[in-house]
Amino acid sequence: MNTPWSDWQKWWMDIAKTVVGAFLGFAIAFTVFDWFEQDRAERRALCVQKVDRMYRTLAGLQTAGSNYRTAAHNTLIELYRWRDEQPTEPMRRWWGPAYAELEAALRGFDVAFPEAGQATSSIRKSMDRLYKILDQELIDPRLDDIADLYHRENPPTEEERRQAASPLPREKIDRRRPDVEKELATIKEAQDRLGNIASTIIMQPASAVCKSREIGVDGAA
Template identity: 25%
Template sequence: MSDWSDAKKWTMDLIKSGIAFTVAAIVTLFVVNTVQQSQAFENARASAFYTERVTAMRQLQSETVLYDRSAHTAYTELFQWNSKQKTPAMVEYEQVAYPRWQLVLESANYLFPDCEKAIQALRLENEERYEIYHRFVYAQLDSSRAITPEWMEERRIELWHARPKFEESEKRMSDMRATIIRGMQQALFPIKTHRSSVSSCAG
């Protein structure tokens, strides 16, 4: 009878151990699976964010070329403009290129917070240049004077005096964009140097 009790006790202990091991294994698998899923989610999110940032940088580069082309054409036509109707290039610049590039800057600003100050400075410079252009356009549209050769000559002189401002602004914007692109590249592809922790967006 004692042997039977010992055997039964041993069997029950074995069953308990088996149950405990099974439960522990299930819990462990659940925890490991949860951790792995969490890591996979974080990796996928980081990968998506990285892709989004690369896209934003490339978009800024490509859209800058299109924007500069549109702005240059509009400013060139402004110097030759002699009517009360905007040219197609001026309309395209004001209604398409300018607002589109502003959106590109907003996206870059959101995705690259280290470059926020540089992007805001670029945005301000661009807005100031646009205001000069805008002032000349609406001075002509709102003027009650007829567009005569004399009036055009006065306007050309004013535009000529404003030309250095356009050129200086264009140079500053070019330098700012180069600085921002360097900062974006550094954020995406950091170089292991003693300066790598400092954002090149600072200039």
């Protein structure tokens, strides 16, 4: 037969239940609060990384664009004194690394700043036009003439080699130089325009920048 609890025992049991209940409530509240804080910290970290990538993407585009314009200009100047039977280093630099770096930077900008829409297309169009002028109109014909000399049945004479290795007619380069310089100026203007677009986006509060990219960060700065 169970002995009834005394008032003293009931009082202590009530105290114990109150303490346990309060402890469990505190533990649950702390766990929920901690989870929200961790989630907020993670989203803030993602936002910081996103904004940092945007800064680096913009800087990369400006550098790649400047390098490409320099390489294209150097190629134009090189054509005035080009005597080699092969493309020179400035030409290879423009063809290869400078082009690849700018194309990669443009792709990165499109991803980082989708708000800009097709703003990078004008640079790509100028790159295509520069390729047609410098490569297809000025460089390739000379290389083709040299290749023909060495692929025919009789080897080229010294005079033929000398003529093949002579610089391009200056008037031919001068005729296309304004078009080259126009495309380089177009690329520069497009770079500046993209820089303004990107700067306007980045200069917003980080919370607004990340919210537009579905990374909510309340109160992030």
